[in-house]
Amino acid sequence: MLPMLQFNLRTFTIPRALLTGVFLVCANTHAAEVNYPTRPVRMLVGFTPGGTSDVVARIMSKKLTEAWGQQFVVDNRAGAAGILAAEITARAVPDGHTLFFVSSSFSMQPSATPNLPYDIQRDFTPITLAVSSPYVLVLHPAVEARSVKELIALAKAKPGQLASATAGPGSAIQGTAELFNTMAGVNILLVPYKGAVGITDLIAGQVQTTFAGFVQTMSHVRGGRLRAIAVTSAQRSALVPDLPTVAEAGVPGYEVTVWYGLVAPAKLPRAIVDKLHGGFVKTMQTPDIRQNFTDLGVDAVGNTPEQFVTVIRADADKWMRLAKSQKRQ
Numbered sequence: 248m249l250p251m252l253q254f255n256l257r258t259f260t261i262p263r264a265l266l267t268g269v270f271l272v273c274a275n276t277h278a279a280e281v282n283y284p285t286r287p288v289r290m291l292v293g294f295t296p297g298g299t300s301d302v303v304a305r306i307m308s309k310k311l312t313e314a315w316g317q318q319f320v321v322d323n324r325a326g327a328a329g330i331l332a333a334e335i336t337a338r339a340v341p342d343g344h345t346l347f348f349v350s351s352s353f354s355m356q357p358s359a360t361p362n363l364p365y366d367i368q369r370d371f372t373p374i375t376l377a378v379s380s381p382y383v384l385v386l387h388p389a390v391e392a393r394s395v396k397e398l399i400a401l402a403k404a405k406p407g408q409l410a411s412a413t414a415g416p417g418s419a420i421q422g423t424a425e426l427f428n429t430m431a432g433v434n435i436l437l438v439p440y441k442g443a444v445g446i447t448d449l450i451a452g453q454v455q456t457t458f459a460g461f462v463q464t465m466s467h468v469r470g471g472r473l474r475a476i477a478v479t480s481a482q483r484s485a486l487v488p489d490l491p492t493v494a495e496a497g498v499p500g501y502e503v504t505v506w507y508g509l510v511a512p513a514k515l516p517r518a519i520v521d522k523l524h525g526g527f528v529k530t531m532q533t534p535d536i537r538q539n540f541t542d543l544g545v546d547a548v549g550n551t552p553e554q555f556v557t558v559i560r561a562d563a564d565k566w567m568r569l570a571k572s573q574k575r576q
Contacts, residue, residue: 283342283343283518283519283522284315284317284343284344285317285344286317286344287317287318287319287320287344288311288317288318288319288320288343288344288345288346289320289322289344289345289346290304290307290308290319290320290321290322290346290347290348290509291322291324291332291335291336291345291346291347291348292304292321292322292323292324292332292347292348293324293325293326293328293329293330293331293332293333293347293349293350293352294323294325294329294350294414295323295325295441296323297463298460298462298463299350299380299460299461299462299463299505299507299543299545300348300349300350300507301321301323302462302543303348303377303378303507303540303543303545304321304348305321306536306539306540307319307348307377307527307530307531307536308320308321310530310533310536311526311527311530314526314530315526321348325441327360327415327417328352328355328356328359328360328414328415328416328417328418328421329349329350329352329353329356329417329418330356330360330363330364330417332347333347333349333353333356333365333367333371334364334365335347336371336510336511336512337364337365337370337371337512337513338512339512340512341372341511341512341513341514341515341516342515342519343511343515343516343519343522343523345511345512346374346509346510346511346523347371347509347510347511348377348507348508348509349507349508349509349510350419350505350506350507351419351422351503351504351505351506351507351562352414352417352418352419352422353367353510353559354367354558354559354562354563354566355417355418355419355421355422355562355563355566356417357563357566357567358563358566358567358569358570359416359417359421359422359566359570360416360417367559367563368556368559368560368563369513370512370513371510371511371512371513372510372511372512372513372514372515372520372552373508373509373510373552373555373556373559374508374509374510374511374520374523374524374527374552374555375508375509375523375524375527375528375548375549375550375551375552375555376506376507376508376548376549376550376554376555376558377506377507377508377509377527377531377547377548377549378506378507378531378540378543378545378546378547378548379504379505379506379507379545379546379548380460380461380480380504380505380506380543380544380545380546381478381479381480381484381492381503381504381505382419382420382423382458382459382460382478382479382503382505383458383459383460383461383464383465383468383475383477383478383479383487383490384398384427384456384458384475384476384477384478384479384493385449385456385457385458385459385464385467385468385473385474385475385476386398386455386456386473386474386476387449387450387452387454387455387456387473387474388471388472388473388474389452390409390455390456390474392476393474393476394476394477394496394497395431395476395477395491395493395496395497395498396496396497398456398476399431399432399433399497399498402431402433402434402435403432403433406433406434407434407436408436409435409436409455409456410435410436410437410438410453410454410455410456411424411435411436411437411438411454411455411456411457411458412438412440412445412446412448412449412454412456412457413437413438413439413440413445413457413458414439414440414441414445415439415440415441416439419503419505420445420457420458420459421437421439422503422566422569423458423479423503423505424437424457424458425437425569425573426501426503426569427458427493427498427501429569429572429573430498430500430501431497431498431501435456438454445457445459446459446463446464446467449473450467450472450473458479458503460505460543460544460545461486461487461543461544461545462543462544465486465487465544475487475490476490476496477490477491477492477493477496478490478491478492478493479492479493479501479502479503479504479505480492480502480503480504481494481502481504484544486541486544506548506558506562507545508548508555508558509523509527511523520552524551524552527549528549531547531549532547532549
């Protein structure tokens with residue numbers, strides 16, 4: 248049997264300099280995390296002003312500024328379907344003062360863009376999935392289709408003659424339209440646009456259709472400038488209960504739910520992750536914010552960082568499978 252080692256606590260001492268250094272390091276680290284934010288926070292958005300991600304980010308940044316006494320500033324860095332903003336975030340110092348309000352296009356980028364300058368699962372810290380929403384499938388009123396089945400029939404009768412506005416390769420709208428083409432067996436031309444120009448051209452009749460959020464479409468639908476024929480979610484939306492889903496209207500199994508959430512650079516300290524998550528979720532639960540979200544046609548989610556990781560991975564796998572199936576065709 249090995250002899251038992253014993254320490255005499257009365258005689259065993261730690262050098263004072265070492266003890267003081269350890270205390271100061273721990274205290275400073277703790278203070279930096281607890282006192283976050285200590286200066287203005289930049290919240291990047293990968294698209295031009297006016298879209299759903301921009302509007303939700305501005306609503307949240309205003310409330311967080313009021314709650315925490317530091318400015319949360321929305322910084323629109325449009326380019327390459329959000330890749331520019333994502334790269335800036337991935338390279339930023341992980342101290343919580345650079346954040347990225349992402350959309351579903353974040354999880355589509357690996358399947359649409361080879362050689363991304365970052366890895367969506369390695370180079371970011373997910374905070375929370377903030378809100379989700381279906382897209383609305385809308386047409387120019389001159390299009391001779393009033394349902395999904397009629398649109399499919401028209402597209403098959405005129406292959407390549409119908410055009411759909413998108414936000415470019417790697418964007419959520421592009422992926423949604425590509426999935427529709429694949430599952431419906433049609434060839435609707437996908438035309439990339441920057442910002443809200445696609446909606447403007449759709450209203451002008453330069454393109455015939457698009458998938459877009461409620462905030463971009465429903466005022467035009469109510470004004471007769473666009474015709475809505477379906478939503479992309481698995482169930483009908485409470486905001487437009489008379490609109491069928493794409494799945495029930497002619498493309499069984501079709502479903503796209505668009506989401507928007509908050510991420511930070513990788514290796515963000517857990518204490519800052521928890522504070523950001525708690526502040527974001529608490530803010531989303533206030534009555535005025537929930538009403539704002541209802542007006543936008545989005546549903547508040549506020550899941551945990553771990554749940555958001557799962558959503559990003561599952562979505563990335565879904566779009567990667569679509570990309571591989573298209574290559575085999």
